[in-house]
Amino acid sequence: MILAGISGTGKSKIVRFFAEAVGANNSNGRFRMLSVKPDWNDSTELFGYKNVTDKFIPGVLTEIISEAIENKDLHYFVCIDEMNLARVEYYFSEYLSLIESRRRDGDEIITDGIFSGSSYNSLDYGKLHLPENLYIIGTVNMDDTTFGFSRKVLDRANTIEFSEVSLENLFLENEHFDESGNLTLNNDFLKSTYLNVQEIEEEYRAYAGEINKKxxxxxxILKKSKKHFAYRVRDEILYYMVENKRLALLDEDIAFDYQIMQKILPAVNGSEAIIKDILVDLYNVCIGKNAVLSETDYLEDAQAYLKDAVYKKSAAKIIDMLRGYKYDGFSTFWF
Structure with a gap:
């Protein structure tokens, strides 16, 4: 998961608070905060390296993974703070590739070995895999000092934006906080239910088919500028929506609105004329009708339809992206 937004909105704090709420904290070693350095250009800081004496020096993530495998029923959280200070693909490529090898081994979800075929393989760490109880969340600020994300990163993550700030809320009432102690939950609470669409239960397959049409x-629409996605994104949206249906968590329109925001819009950017057309078409999907937007005043026209939108958050974000296109000549989710 990627938490994105302006600096100071509490992105890393909310990761810490969530981890602590389910019993993972610094004291028990089940919550770790890793700060990315701008000079990270490979994965040695995370996974490890061999020193001049040919001894394997494990990275921070390797040590956490080793602990998580030994305690499979417990959650382990890693917050990679300001993860785009360096190019994510440079230092995180092994992880991004390994999560594609997820499969079931009995009741457990495992991956290929972390160091399979690697010269870094060692007697102590050679059989490690990515465990099902490890959860990695990255926080990002988008400014002139940071890097953008490739589709390889975005397709594998859900992006949650933190951009709304309410400075009026100065003091919070103490009764909102429960200081009686943390929960200790089994990993099944957060564990992935589905690894492929064939695992979706028969009773939810008709529903999944309707969501798939959307x-x-x-x-x-995205195919017009070759921004379209493939099976991975499709499947993850389906898992999200079926889980939501199965557990009766959110209204369907709200849940699908979140998925447009988290899985679709972050990958839409550019300065070509077709980008504007795509955003308008996506906006019409979000408001549930074919709006007539003028060539010159399309922002004002779009704003007028917003109050009746089916997917309100996504529609509002698209207006922001259209604003960037109109005034800066470039549209992006990240600003």
């Missing part, structure tokens, strides 16, 4: 309609 996904196809959006992907056909």
């Amino acid at each position: 996904i196809i309609a959006i992907n056909n």
